[in-house]
Amino acid sequence: MEEIISLKNITYSYFGKIPALKNINLSVNKGEIFSIIGHNGSGKSTLLSIINALIHPDSGEVLFKGKAITENSLRDKNFAIQLRQSMGFIFQNPDIQLFCPTVFDELMFAPLQLNIPYEAAVQRVEETLSYLSIGHLKERPPYMLSGGEKKRVAIASVLTMNPEILLVDEPLSGLDPKTQTFFIELLIELNRAGKTIIFTTHHLDLIDHLQPTVAVLSEGHTIRKTGSATEILSDEEFLISVNLIHEHIHKHGEEVHKHNHLHYVFHKH
Amino acid sequence: MKSKIPTYLQESEAFQPDIQGMRRSRFSFLDKTIMNSARTVKAVYLQAENATKDNFIHHIHPKVKFISLIYIAVIISLVSNLTAQLLITAFIMLLFLLAQLNIIQVYRKIFFLAFIFGFLVVLPASVNLISPGKIILNLITFNRPYNFWIYHIPQNIGFTHEGLQVVCMMFLRVLNSISFAMFIVFTTSFPAFIKSFKLIGVPDTFLMVISLAYKYIFILSRTIEETYLALKSRLTGNVKNSNLRKIISGRIFFIFKRSISSYENTYYAMVSRGYTGNVKLGLSAAFTAKDFIALVVIIVFGLGILLI
Numbered sequence: 131m132e133e134i135i136s137l138k139n140i141t142y143s144y145f146g147k148i149p150a151l152k153n154i155n156l157s158v159n160k161g162e163i164f165s166i167i168g169h170n171g172s173g174k175s176t177l178l179s180i181i182n183a184l185i186h187p188d189s190g191e192v193l194f195k196g197k198a199i200t201e202n203s204l205r206d207k208n209f210a211i212q213l214r215q216s217m218g219f220i221f222q223n224p225d226i227q228l229f230c231p232t233v234f235d236e237l238m239f240a241p242l243q244l245n246i247p248y249e250a251a252v253q254r255v256e257e258t259l260s261y262l263s264i265g266h267l268k269e270r271p272p273y274m275l276s277g278g279e280k281k282r283v284a285i286a287s288v289l290t291m292n293p294e295i296l297l298v299d300e301p302l303s304g305l306d307p308k309t310q311t312f313f314i315e316l317l318i319e320l321n322r323a324g325k326t327i328i329f330t331t332h333h334l335d336l337i338d339h340l341q342p343t344v345a346v347l348s349e350g351h352t353i354r355k356t357g358s359a360t361e362i363l364s365d366e367e368f369l370i371s372v373n374l375i376h377e378h379i380h381k382h383g384e385e386v387h388k389h390n391h392l393h394y395v396f397h398k399h
Numbered sequence: 400m401k402s403k404i405p406t407y408l409q410e411s412e413a414f415q416p417d418i419q420g421m422r423r424s425r426f427s428f429l430d431k432t433i434m435n436s437a438r439t440v441k442a443v444y445l446q447a448e449n450a451t452k453d454n455f456i457h458h459i460h461p462k463v464k465f466i467s468l469i470y471i472a473v474i475i476s477l478v479s480n481l482t483a484q485l486l487i488t489a490f491i492m493l494l495f496l497l498a499q500l501n502i503i504q505v506y507r508k509i510f511f512l513a514f515i516f517g518f519l520v521v522l523p524a525s526v527n528l529i530s531p532g533k534i535i536l537n538l539i540t541f542n543r544p545y546n547f548w549i550y551h552i553p554q555n556i557g558f559t560h561e562g563l564q565v566v567c568m569m570f571l572r573v574l575n576s577i578s579f580a581m582f583i584v585f586t587t588s589f590p591a592f593i594k595s596f597k598l599i600g601v602p603d604t605f606l607m608v609i610s611l612a613y614k615y616i617f618i619l620s621r622t623i624e625e626t627y628l629a630l631k632s633r634l635t636g637n638v639k640n641s642n643l644r645k646i647i648s649g650r651i652f653f654i655f656k657r658s659i660s661s662y663e664n665t666y667y668a669m670v671s672r673g674y675t676g677n678v679k680l681g682l683s684a685a686f687t688a689k690d691f692i693a694l695v696v697i698i699v700f701g702l703g704i705l706l707i
Contacts, residue, residue, distance in 0.1 A: 179667065182671055184667045184670060184671060207675065210675065211673065211675075214670075214671065214672065214673040215673070217671075218671075218672075219668070219671040219672075221664070221668055223664070225618065225661075226661060226664040226665050226668055227665075227668040229610075229611055229614065229665050229668065229669060230590075230610065231589070231590025231593065231594075231610040231613075231614075232588070232590050232591075235590065235680070239669075239672055239673075240672035240673050242679040242680070243672060243673030243674055243675070243678075243679055244673045269451065269588065270447075270451075271447060271589075271590065271614070273614050273617050273618060274443075274444065274447060274617075287672065288672070291672065291673070
């Protein structure tokens with residue numbers, strides 16, 4: 131399969147002092163679902179920002195279809211537009227992502243910046259509104275929507291770019307179970323349509339649902355292991371060592387007992 | 400299973416009264432902050448709700464409303480005839496009725512503002528000290544007129560016919576300006592209205608900044624409300640003013656930090672979706688026959704008023 135994203139020896143620190151990522155190497159193929167998992171503060175979101183060229187690593191190389199993404203290469207406006215158009219970033223917090231006055235403007239923003247003709251952009255927006263069942267929100271200001279509605283608008287605002295790669299930071303964060311299911315099904319459908327999906331999470335049940343290739347970030351901000359969903363989820367000891375599952379107290383009626391915490395895979399008594 | 404929970408958490412807390420006595424808690428500033436933030440949020444909601452009503456006045460193109468606002472403001476300032484000003488007042492009231500807005504609630508606000516800025520401020524102009532003329536209501540009578548430096552104080556001080564006319568004219572001008580501006584605010588969505596600024600050549604980037612600022616006020620008000628509610632829930636009894644100042648300054652710094660983080664991430668979100676320094680905003684919808692009719696009605700009305 132064609133390699134679409136490649137990270138080589140990436141190191142990044144905040145303010146040159148607080149380490150966020152150390153010597154990261156990974157490779158994502160076209161059409162793949164790829165997940166970066168790790169506990170809070172392990173550097174997952176930072177890694178997505180680096181892939182999207184929003185921040186640049188202290189050292190190492192990010193390659194998009196074999197071409198290096200650097201501050202210098204982004205000065206080439208055509209390359210910058212191609213890169214932005216190819217990658218859609220769905221942020222964890224939709225309040226940050228949604229900055230336009232109305233939902234319609236929000237969906238129009240990216241196509242207009244990427245020089246898509248106005249009429250084509252409008253048609254694309256109308257189709258996306260209908261696809262995500264948010265047509266009734268079209269003229270509403272995004273900051274007045276509910277959490278689930280904001281998330282749908284955030285997804286729609288990225289889909290109108292028709293990106294080749296979707297970067298999704300914590301897809302299930304802050305969503306009710308129904309919206310979570312909707313989001314998971316949407317990701318599967320988009321992947322079937324040929325989109326490459328890279329997402330971060332610490333929900334192992336999401337890994338079980340989407341069966342991605344998984345890279346596990348450790349507390350030391352390095353990649354501890356890369357493998358298939360089955361390989362990662364079946365290695366209980368490894369998941370305990372990277373704090374992704376842990377022993378917890380559990381209640382059944384009046385009986386209280388301890389077991390390893392992972393409701394989908396390791397919920398055994 | 401051995402519990403690690405601290406002992407005090409396993410016991411009920413005994414009530415310990417304030418040893419300084421029965422003084423009342425003084426956190427009214429917290430309530431005021433919370434109420435003011437809540438009011439801002441409510442005002443934004445109300446405006447948005449009013450502006451999206453399904454009514455033909457609401458559906459008129461924002462650009463028509465923008466042109467009308469400037470046109471009517473010019474007419475109001477040009478007209479120096481009380482009858483014509485009263486006709487404008489009646490016309491604006493009719494517009495409010497057609498838009499099916501709560502006229503009593505809206506006019507309560509309008510009259511309050513007009514009373515302060517259009518009546519109280521210009522009231523001194525109604526006496527003969529400022530507007531010489533025929534006194535129709537005498538207020539004070541001195542033994543003789545006084546001259547002081549460049550000032551002349553007449554023997555009789557009172558309201559003059561000319562002065563009252565000036566006050567009435569100013570009051571009606573302010574009332575009409577405020578009420579027409581309010582009419583536009585209550586019948587137009589804020590984003591659509593901002594977009595119509597393009598008519599006078601305001602660049603897209605500036606319009607984007609206004610929209611972002613508007614969104615920011617809304618989000619900031621909510622953050623302040625949440626922060627102060629959390630603070631209020633944990634403050635009991637009497638707290639020293641110096642300690643309160645420390646807490647509040649800490650909260651202000653926290654809100655400032657959140658603002659910076661929000662600004663940075665919003666910028667990243669814009670860059671991620673293709674922003675390269677120049678914002679390109681969409682076109683607004685084209686004028687319909689209804690919009691042209693509305694524009695003609697306003698223009699004809701304005702010209703008619705000028706002829707009175």
